[in-house]
Amino acid sequence: MPDVVLQDVAKHYGPAVAVANMSLRIGDGELVALLGPSGCGKTTTLRMIGGFVETTSGCITVGGRDVTALPPNRRNMGFVFQNYALFPHMTVAQNVAFGLEMRGVNRSDTDRKVREALVRVRLAQYADRLPRQLSGGQQQRVALARALVIEPDVLLLDEPLSNLDASLRQEMKIEIRQLQQSLGLTTIFVTHDQDEAMSTADRMVLMYNGKVEQVGPPDEVYGAPRSVFAAGFLGIPNLLPGQMLPGQQGFRLEAGPVLRLSGQAAVAGRCFLALRPEVISIHAAPPSDAENCLAGRVEIMTYHGSAVEYQLRTDIGLTLTARAVAPGLGGPALLPEGSRAWLSWPATAGVTVSEN
């Protein structure tokens, strides 16, 4: 499997910049998720790789071969569309066979490969159905089989799970990951759902306003978001504005108190302390040995089964979200809404992020 290299790839629509000078290498057999809100340029990037959108500048190579000027039919890429895009007038088997037919594969090889591809996505018994006779999840698997049967150099997936319901999405997520792993496919996956990206990708590319915000393995990006946007988009609700104290290991909140903070690179000027809800502990009484502690009142308590999420209004005016293990699983007893509570976290827990 070849790698994919984007070098200063940009797309402009008149004065509007959809993607600004993007450089990225997707390694051989790697699954990379392009993640970001709608309009961030992730789909445009994917469509440029697939050949459906012309690049304004820059160059795209696959395994060292420059494909920038090639039409989509000569790129040998498997593309799975958000709405599956099955050919409505062809049966499942005909859909899957189409790419082989275009490659002039002979009849018996085509039949065998189509059968194998359908077995791989567990749809062998549906070969003679029309797409409209299948459920959304089944259509999605046909689309996958159709894209994989041509043995593409690269697999491109455009929001492949967004039209499925929650349980099916979970199932397909695992299925796509397993297929990708077993075939060792270089894969690029576009999504707006950070959870989807984190649970499937080897690396995430977080995009915003046509630019790459941050690239890295999911745990690294989630653990150390580099900007307020990244932290917010990855679902870190606690962003406390303040300043790092010079020479000291501390963080002065704009709301007044100084927090203990260690192991952080210095950031000059106004910045934010990002605290994941999991690192904050909640107590019904003031803790004795906490490095950082804020008191407040429980505003909202949300029970999630295995975890409980508390939203607290602290006495200094900040609203913080803490996530505790459910009481039955060793967590603290439930604190009802309106009750007084104390939040604590270690000095090593927070991450400072710059304003933009």
Added chain:
Amino acid sequence: MRAGQSRSIRIGYTAFSMAVIGFIVLPLIFIVWMSFYSNKILSFPPEGYTLDWYRRAWALSDFRNGFFLSLRTSLIATVVALCLGLPASFALVRGRFWGRETVSTVLMSPMVVPGIVGGSALFVFFLEVEFLTGWRVAGTSLGLIVAHSLIALPWMIRLVTTSLISVNPSIEEAARSLGAAPLTVFFRITLPVIKPGLIAGSLFAFINSFIDLEKSIFLVGPDSTTLQIALINYLEWNFDSTIGAVATVQIALITVLLLITDRYAKLSRAF
């Protein structure tokens, strides 16, 4: 109380629907029925039944020639409308160019301009062409075909654009990514998917051209009249069941066309 109310609404609705259907179907039934009367002059009640009117309709050269002229003209007009309408529909649906709305309105205008107006305008235009170039168009089959192509074109465009709009553009991209060149995508994917629209468009283009009277009346030559004009001419001096027989044959023809079309392309899917 509420159950009774919804029941009476349902009965009222059914009755209304039946009345509408009856209003549409009854005249047709009467025409068919009347074509078998043996009365010499069309009157009620029937004195007996006969097939003579069908024999007579076929024996009258005006009707026989008119039928074949109409058939030929409408078939050619449908083919012309297909050749012009298919690319036009693509341009209107897929193209993003200045004046697209205007072009669309102009192409649909033969549908909204009264036939008499359109027909007389064409007639005057043809006369001016003849005056300027010496080339005779009015009263020739070319003039008639031009007029009927104008009748057929809006129907073709309306139905083809409707089905083209509903095509998911991703399926064409999917075909491209699977290795198909643009022309292959068109013939293997796009064309088969819009086939119901093409068939329905051709059918309605053909029927509306075939039944046209107003536009044609200005443009036919002295010895070549379409079937509908032959009917009007006949009615001027005769009032017998021959017209019922001719009408019945037309109703049968159109019904058969609709049934065949529906068999191969579900018409309900084209709208």
